[in-house]
Amino acid sequence: MNDSKIDLLVIGAGPAGLGAAIEAAKRGVKVLVVDENAKPGGQLFKQIHKFFGSKEHMAGTRGFTIGEMLLEQAREYGVMVMLNTLAWGFFANNVVVVKQHDQSYSIQAKKVVLATGATENTLSFKGCTKPGVMTAGAAQTLINLSRVTPGEKILMVGTGNVGLIVSYQLMQAGAQVVGILDAAPVVGGYDVHANKIRKAHVPFYLGHTVVEALGKEEVIGASIAPVDCNFKPLEKEGFFVECDTICLAVGLSPRLDLALNAGCPSTYEPLLGGSMPWHDQRMRSMEDVYVAGDVAGIEEASTALEEGKLAGVAVADELGLLAKEEQGVIYEEIQSRLDKLRSGLYGDKRRQAKLDLIERGCTR
Amino acid sequence: MIANKLIADIHCIEPIPCNPCETSCPFGAITIGSDITNLPVVHEDLCRGCGICLAVCPGLAIRLLQMDNGNNRAIVAFPYEYHPLPQKGDLVTVVNMEGLPLGQGTVTRLQKPIKNDPTQLVFVEVDPSIAQEVRSMERLKDNDLEEELIICRCEEVTRKEILNAIQKGDHSLDAVKRRTRAGMGLCQGKSCSKLVSRMICEQTNITPDQLAPASKRQPVNPISLKTMASTSDKPLFRDLDALARELDNEVK
Numbered sequence A: 001m002n003d004s005k006i007d008l009l010v011i012g013a014g015p016a017g018l019g020a021a022i023e024a025a026k027r028g029v030k031v032l033v034v035d036e037n038a039k040p041g042g043q044l045f046k047q048i049h050k051f052f053g054s055k056e057h058m059a060g061t062r063g064f065t066i067g068e069m070l071l072e073q074a075r076e077y078g079v080m081v082m083l084n085t086l087a088w089g090f091f092a093n094n095v096v097v098v099k100q101h102d103q104s105y106s107i108q109a110k111k112v113v114l115a116t117g118a119t120e121n122t123l124s125f126k127g128c129t130k131p132g133v134m135t136a137g138a139a140q141t142l143i144n145l146s147r148v149t150p151g152e153k154i155l156m157v158g159t160g161n162v163g164l165i166v167s168y169q170l171m172q173a174g175a176q177v178v179g180i181l182d183a184a185p186v187v188g189g190y191d192v193h194a195n196k197i198r199k200a201h202v203p204f205y206l207g208h209t210v211v212e213a214l215g216k217e218e219v220i221g222a223s224i225a226p227v228d229c230n231f232k233p234l235e236k237e238g239f240f241v242e243c244d245t246i247c248l249a250v251g252l253s254p255r256l257d258l259a260l261n262a263g264c265p266s267t268y269e270p271l272l273g274g275s276m277p278w279h280d281q282r283m284r285s286m287e288d289v290y291v292a293g294d295v296a297g298i299e300e301a302s303t304a305l306e307e308g309k310l311a312g313v314a315v316a317d318e319l320g321l322l323a324k325e326e327q328g329v330i331y332e333e334i335q336s337r338l339d340k341l342r343s344g345l346y347g348d349k350r351r352q353a354k355l356d357l358i359e360r361g362c363t364r
Numbered sequence B: 001m002i003a004n005k006l007i008a009d010i011h012c013i014e015p016i017p018c019n020p021c022e023t024s025c026p027f028g029a030i031t032i033g034s035d036i037t038n039l040p041v042v043h044e045d046l047c048r049g050c051g052i053c054l055a056v057c058p059g060l061a062i063r064l065l066q067m068d069n070g071n072n073r074a075i076v077a078f079p080y081e082y083h084p085l086p087q088k089g090d091l092v093t094v095v096n097m098e099g100l101p102l103g104q105g106t107v108t109r110l111q112k113p114i115k116n117d118p119t120q121l122v123f124v125e126v127d128p129s130i131a132q133e134v135r136s137m138e139r140l141k142d143n144d145l146e147e148e149l150i151i152c153r154c155e156e157v158t159r160k161e162i163l164n165a166i167q168k169g170d171h172s173l174d175a176v177k178r179r180t181r182a183g184m185g186l187c188q189g190k191s192c193s194k195l196v197s198r199m200i201c202e203q204t205n206i207t208p209d210q211l212a213p214a215s216k217r218q219p220v221n222p223i224s225l226k227t228m229a230s231t232s233d234k235p236l237f238r239d240l241d242a243l244a245r246e247l248d249n250e251v252k
């Protein structure tokens, strides 16, 4: 290992990763950020809608603009950002191996922040491997980054915020959303997001699920059916919906592969996406390794950013770069912004889940 | 009608040109006569309930009926030409002429009355109050089709294979992975691991919080061996300033 050691390596250039990089670099930490994508910003660069929150959370600003602002700030503070760079391994002594094209490099860092985000959940039903069945995030990448619509008639599965937002954006991109369904009897996401597509007369099939993707070689329709109290479809009451694309927006799971390889303890929290690396109040998962954002529990871009900042400050603190007057205060500041984000009908539960998790200590 | 023995009961209501029921009955219990469009008549005293006419009738218009089997239960038999077949002892939903459910019945017997002919008769014990109306049963769901569903796309592992593994005692993500390769493919379990955990929990009394995530191996994403081998003696940067300059150039 003849590579020089850097202070902080951040894996993932989404809001969490950039937040950590900025806060650490601001205080004099030498930071390198790697991300596998050609563009930094993580999920933000696909998000053309305006965000919720308050002014301090950049509410009312569109996701991709927030991404650009973060990137600008990161550059200002001298953060180095390597794109098209995949971190493929995490070995002893904080050695992370990354690759660019077909060249692989090892990097040793004093501290590492894992901000690797999440992966989308899928469903398995008859015909689900046909072309035309995809996750909502994939559809969002197609319309907002590649600028092509995946199809003309879309059936959306899942009424969480992702399902609602992506439905709306698919319509903005010119497609028709022939329906949105959810096994639950109520809409999962924010009402205001739901109303955006209600106003466009998109039918909601609540208490329904998709039974089969129909079509010989590609999707030409879906058979959907109401579910019983055990969420099993009542197939006899099923009916046909014509569509050429079925989008699955059925939740996200923390992308914990690198964290597990690093040796982070894992824990389980259904409200935050299932299995995830455990972390303490300052986002530390184990010695020298921090987690932040969706990988530390599925939430939102705004919370990811704040968690990233928390991790960045904690790294600066451990490296002895936190100014005296900031000690203690800065954590409280960030925590109070986080608490504000984790309030209300949905947020309260997540706040409690985070508290429980931290209190529980690492269980596995 | 004779209540305590199985007798053919024909629901043939149109004068169509057809008479195999008459010619097939080994006991001469059905009469149509010289005009082939006559409606069939069953001679209850001659009928022995052998079921041959049920399997022969191209219209599936004949059933066997016994209103009282001695235990205050009725027996109905009807031809059934779908897959999968019910098994003896199964509870099935019996239906009327419109296919509407009448209630439940227990399958007491399966029979193929004609050699080399696949038509099966299903004998169902039902409550006498509904027996007169029973014409068939609700089609059974094809579990095979369901079990052919692919759960792990990368390694094309089906629901059936995973169910088998769980039945054999693989009660963790790693155990299922070792036996079936589910989760070993290109995406390294990113799309299937939640589906597999759900199946393990459904089939056992394990709860999701008790299931550890599958162990993750490096490289966490697929890379070529050549790339991996290129790692050791290639320093990424001599010093940070050089790297910063390089990245700066890239941006410009």
Ligand SMILES: Cc1cc2nc3c(=O)[nH]c(=O)nc-3n(C[C@H](O)[C@H](O)[C@H](O)COP(=O)(O)OP(=O)(O)OC[C@H]3O[C@@H](n4cnc5c(N)ncnc54)[C@H](O)[C@@H]3O)c2cc1C
Residues within 6 Å of the ligand: A011, A012, A013, A014, A015, A016, A017, A034, A035, A036, A037, A041, A042, A043, A044, A047, A049, A050, A051, A052, A085, A086, A087, A088, A115, A116, A117, A118, A136, A137, A140, A161, A162, A165, A166, A255, A258, A292, A293, A294, A295, A298, A299, A300, A301, A302, A303, A304, B220
């Ligand atoms: C469709 C959709 C709509 C949303 N709408 C909103 C909204 O309105 N408001 C809101 O607050 N939130 C919203 N969110 C949630 C928000 O986008 C996420 O919570 C947030 O982006 C999480 O940030 P992150 O930094 O943790 O992860 P990400 O933004 O996912 O970034 C992680 C980055 O790490 C990279 N990476 C991962 N592993 C590696 C590796 N091994 N090597 C190199 N790079 C790696 C990834 O490619 C990615 O670029 C939405 C999410 C989706 C999917």
Ligand code: SF4
Residues within 6 Å of the ligand: B007, B008, B024, B025, B026, B027, B028, B029, B030, B042, B046, B047, B048, B049, B050, B051, B052, B053, B054
């Ligand atoms: S059940 Fe047998 S005996 Fe009775 S009418 Fe049919 S073929 Fe003849």
Ligand code: SF4
Residues within 6 Å of the ligand: B010, B012, B018, B019, B020, B021, B022, B040, B056, B057, B058, B059, B060, B061, B062
């Ligand atoms: S074989 Fe069936 S359809 Fe033909 S006459 Fe007899 S009962 Fe009617």
